[in-house]
Amino acid sequence: MTTLPRTASGERAAALLPQLTAWRRHLHANPELGFHEHQTSAYIAAELAKFPHLIVTRPSETSVLAVLKGGKPGQTVLLRADIDALPITEENSFEFVSQNKGVMHACGHDGHTSMLLGVAKLLSESPEEVNGEIRMIFQHAEEIGPGGAEELVQNTSLMDGVDVVTGLHLASQLPTGVVAVKPGAFMAAPDSFQITIRGKGGHAAHPEQAIDPIAIGAQVVTNLQHIVSRNVSAIDNLVVSVTYFQAGTTHNVIPDTAELMGTVRSFDPELRARAPGLLERVIKGVAEAHGATYTFQYDMGYRPLINTDWVANKLMDIAKAEVGENAQLAQPSMGGEDFSAYLTKAPGAYFNVGSGNELLESDYPHHHPRFTLDEESLVTGVRMLHAAALELGKPS
Ligand SMILES: [Zn+2]
Ligand SMILES: [Zn+2]
Incomplete structure (x- = not known):
């Protein structure tokens, strides 16, 4: 006491x-x-x-x-x-x-x-x-x-x-x-983002005829983690968290789209300004590599x-x-x-x-x-x- x-x-x-x-x-x-x-x-x-x-x-x-x-x-x-x-x-x-x-x-x-x-x-x-x-x-x-x-x-x-x-x-x-x-x-500045991965739905038994947005979305999630560990100095503070992943309806259908959401936290205004570009480069690269398209929305939160x-x-x-x-x-x-x-x-x-x-x-x-x-x-x-x-x- x-x-x-x-x-x-x-x-x-x-x-x-x-x-x-x-x-x-x-x-x-x-x-x-x-x-x-x-x-x-x-x-x-x-x-x-x-x-x-x-x-x-x-x-x-x-x-x-x-x-x-x-x-x-x-x-x-x-x-x-x-x-x-x-x-x-x-x-x-x-x-x-x-x-x-x-x-x-x-x-x-x-x-x-x-x-x-x-x-x-x-x-x-x-x-x-x-x-x-x-x-x-x-x-x-x-x-x-x-x-x-x-x-x-x-x-x-x-x-x-x-x-x-x-x-x-x-x-x-x-x-x-x-x-x-x-x-x-x-x-930190609490920014947020939304991603839609647009593939091509189909029968789950024939993924070769589809473009699977779930597999692509999963790669996007994994690769976004590399921004913090591989694109930003360890001295700078940045958090990228994917907090929402929604796709599909049942076990035997590959869906058309996957929806992702998440947050980006930072202190430094310059790093904050770079973040949307760093994210989009990853999303674009992964989506294009697999023949999918995407939409990406980034919203600036509080300073x-x-x-x-x-x-x-x-x-x-x-x-x-x-x-x-x-x-x-x-x-x-x-x-x-x-x-x-x-x-x-x-x-x-x-x-x-x-x-x-x-x-x-x-x-x-x-x-x-x-x-x-x-x-x-x-x-x-x-x-x-x-x-x-x-x-x-x-x-x-
Ligand atoms: Zn609160
Ligand atoms: Zn509070």
């Missing part, structure tokens, strides 16, 4: 635990998918309306913005929480299990929302201690491209005048209480999330002050995050707060039907975001 440093943010956050838990459980029981967070955003706005000094607006149909003008001059700081859930059927059995069948908070966004409500409450209780302006955005649709962040950045004035932005993701793979921060490349060094370093200092030796250097992740959209407009950094606890079985991976949170992690998140708002708001 590590003893945490005693700080004002820490003590105020700890006292909020029952309220944070109540918010999180309400949200967990009532999940909504991205772009459909109508009840969720109404609930957030109603809770924010209970706090003094906040200006609460709705920048888009299902997002909520709370602004607190501090009593002292300083920077404009944006804090972000995402609020959407996933199309997953929950397999947990606790009393606040999802009431919206087939939809589940399986990524921890219920926790993120609860934490930002907590920060709004703490900041609104003593605006005189706040520098500058703190904007708190409860962002819709992180899980569905093109993402809520992009919409807010492109279509609203949310980022106008913002000096620095931060936010966090809970991480079930890290123990509760850990805060992990990393300067530079933190999360890679590259933390601004000075912001990440400052967050690391805050983490050391708040959680002592639980402050860690984060590992980069091949997962994607639309937080990267905010970083096109202002410097900033995203970080992780551990929520994994074996005893509470809160160490299932994110997006798993049994994913859940150790609610103690909410306190860590609030103390970090509250301290960050106060620190980053100070005049530069």
